[in-house]
């Protein structure tokens with residue numbers, strides 16, 4: 528079942544939570560809604576679920592408008608961050624709940640619950656109550672319960688948000704495997720980039736009630752469509768720049784501007800970004816390199832973070848080198864080195880048109 532969202536707007540009093548959102552979620556796809564707190568992810572999810580009415584726009588399920596359908600008629604499965612399990616009911620009865628409400632025959636309920644409990648790997652715990660389960664187990668029960676009526680769409684709002692980091696990580700891998708098994712169209716709200724990237728087929732980046740970009744994790748990371756996406760996904764070195772004669776000027780530095788269709792507007796303000804892993808560090812000068820001083824060296828496991836200061840630009844710079852390269856360079860605070868961006872991204876401001884390219 529695909530989900531088509533067209534021109535959705537929603538205000539709460541004077542506050543506009545959604546501003547003309549268009550989005551298509553393909554059938555069987557797991558899509559993450561990713562963005563900072565308050566950007567409208569939950570509001571969008573609640574409208575798709577039928578728990579909230581939009582001011583404008585519409586939601587279709589497989590081409591059919593669902594505006595007038597109740598949440599139950601839409602047959603969506605919902606899981607929220609905070610366990611909404613019935614505390615007085617066992618795991619079995621929690622999972623069976625929606626089937627009992629629908630007055631399904633007893634044998635069918637039993638078979639379906641057994642199947643689901645197995646699917647979420649909780650066999651043997653059917654008689655426990657929520658208080659006797661770990662947080663991760665409770666969320667798996669919530670998921671089994673949401674799947675009981677074979678929903679066409681699964682809506683998950685920060686389902687692992689209340690769990691500790693290790694359990695979260697386990698559960699998102701588990702969710703990915705589960706999705707590969709059952710292929711139910713899923714919208715997954717998260718503000719955690721790693722979680723969105725690890726779990727989903729496609730990521731929808733939201734900012735202030737709008738969709739900024741939709742793409743695979745690789746696309747949104749490698750080809751960010753706006754300064755917001757660039758800065759939201761991982762750390763960046765950001766500079767105010769100006770393009771003069773096809774070269775980007777930043778403080779006292781100059782770099783070749785990436786190619787852009789129609790060329791760059793002359794002397795137009797622009798934002799220039801370099802990701803830490805795309806900032807090279809050398810012992811000797813090279814093309815487009817500039818002198819810098821090592822401030823700090825922090826090993827991070829497979830990589831090493833190097834903080835630098837360069838007289839030509841304001842503020843510290845961050846480079847991330849792989850551990851071998853860092854070992855070869857044997858950097859110490861106070862060392863004089865040369866830094867050069869391997870790749871930079873430039874965005875004119877405004878409008879937020881862009882280009883991104885390898886140098």
Ligand SMILES: Nc1ncnc2c1ncn2[C@@H]1O[C@H](COP(=O)(O)OP(=O)(O)OP(=O)(O)O)[C@@H](O)[C@H]1O
Pocket residue numbers: 539542544562563564565566567568569570571718
């Ligand atoms: N029922 C409501 N009444 C008033 N304001 C609301 C209501 N629901 C949401 N909002 C506001 O709309 C904005 C978007 O909220 P929403 O919950 O959709 O954001 P979100 O991206 O899911 O954020 P978070 O990750 O913090 O949950 C927020 O500023 C929120 O305060």
